[in-house]
Amino acid sequence: MTIVVVGAGPAGVNAAVTAARAGKDVLLIDSAARIGGQYHRQSFRAKEIRVAHERVRHLPDTTVWAIEDNRLHLTGSRVVTAEKLILATGAYDRTLPFPGWDLPGVYTAGAAQAMAKGQGIALGRNVIVAGTGPFLLPVASSLLDVGAKVRVFEANSPSHRWLREPTALFAGRRKLLELTRYAKVARHYRERTAVIAAHGDDRVREVTVAELDDNWNPLRQKRIAVDAVCVGYGFVPQLELAIAAGCRLSDGFVAVDEQQRTSVPWIFAAGEITGVGGADLAADEGVIAGAAAAGVQLGLTVDRRFADALTRVYAVKDGWKSWLTDDTIICRCERVTRHRLQEATGRGATATRAVKLASRAGLGPCQGRICGATVADLLDLDPTTFARRPIATPIPLGDLAANPVEEQ
């Protein structure tokens, strides 16, 4: 019986190593080929960085697709029995829809980061990074590193807004210092500005860029020629395993105590699924979760003041809904427009399940991962209801039918 950690980003790796140092055998499961997660993504050209602890076994290219009691079902027809489980499944970019966002050449901000850091590829030569949050800066920086021309449009006005958060600013002073690393981005950076439409026939050629008011309603607009747009409006936590295991949620994230314990006694959670706060906070939470799962109390607590302020400074404002038209795609997989979504609610569909069945939004291959937050926001639904998936990731039918092999 081992401690199983799901996710090998900053939270998961620190949890695994800490539990191993406390004398436990640890199985570290991750869907990527190498550890690091999204933040510490390794370049395919660099020598691989591995977990250097003999008690940690890393299972790469593996996804946990279901939890039944304390048995985890893994891709490749394998199962593993966990004594303790640490969920560190992270988060992915939230994107907001706008007319033309379904054109080739429109990507998430994370896509630009992943392709630049992991594969050394710029998604375009002339790129706009748009959205909100400090993550836009490292994305732009990575794009500059791989030779792209970059402009960054931040929809909020953080340079003023942070002044109203003195306590959080002090708590996050090291984090802010880190942001000075992205000084080279500064002259390509504008606030209160967003991409509100993309134009092109076969792919994006131009975008409409708008100055925004405080609520993100468009003011002055102009068209700019681009060959790629990368959009990120914060993050969506990957909650499906936590939900499937019955962990209690709070404000859209997994609820944990100061020891990173969830409401399910043998399950711990760390990192962005417990609240978005960046890699350093995730790593700290991972250490605490790893120790707690191994039965060790470190007597440490994390400082969430900076993370809490991030959600206030970089909040998504309702004005984005005015960027949409009737035929703007909401669900990319099933090509559901805003009009079709409204028709479905007009026919009386109000709960998430009914909305999905009536409109088909969220029923495609991504299972609502991309459109869930948008649909929830448009129809005033609980976004976490889109993460209720009995099978956490699409798997081949063969995996479901096969007699699974016990891992270790």
Add this chain to the structure above:
Amino acid sequence: MNVTINGEPATVEPGRTIAAVVPNVGVFCAIGVCHGCLVTVNDVPDVRACQRVLREGDEVITR
């Protein structure tokens, strides 16, 4: 390393993902979430091009 893409032979650097070498494959998130870049690899359908690192002899068919 040698692979074929839609029947055409191609030489790729080891460690490359399918998304890195096949243009216009439908990449949106590039981290395995959006399932926009599904391709068929060695007759296995619905493989995410952004996640799949190419291996010697792979036969990739895009939609």
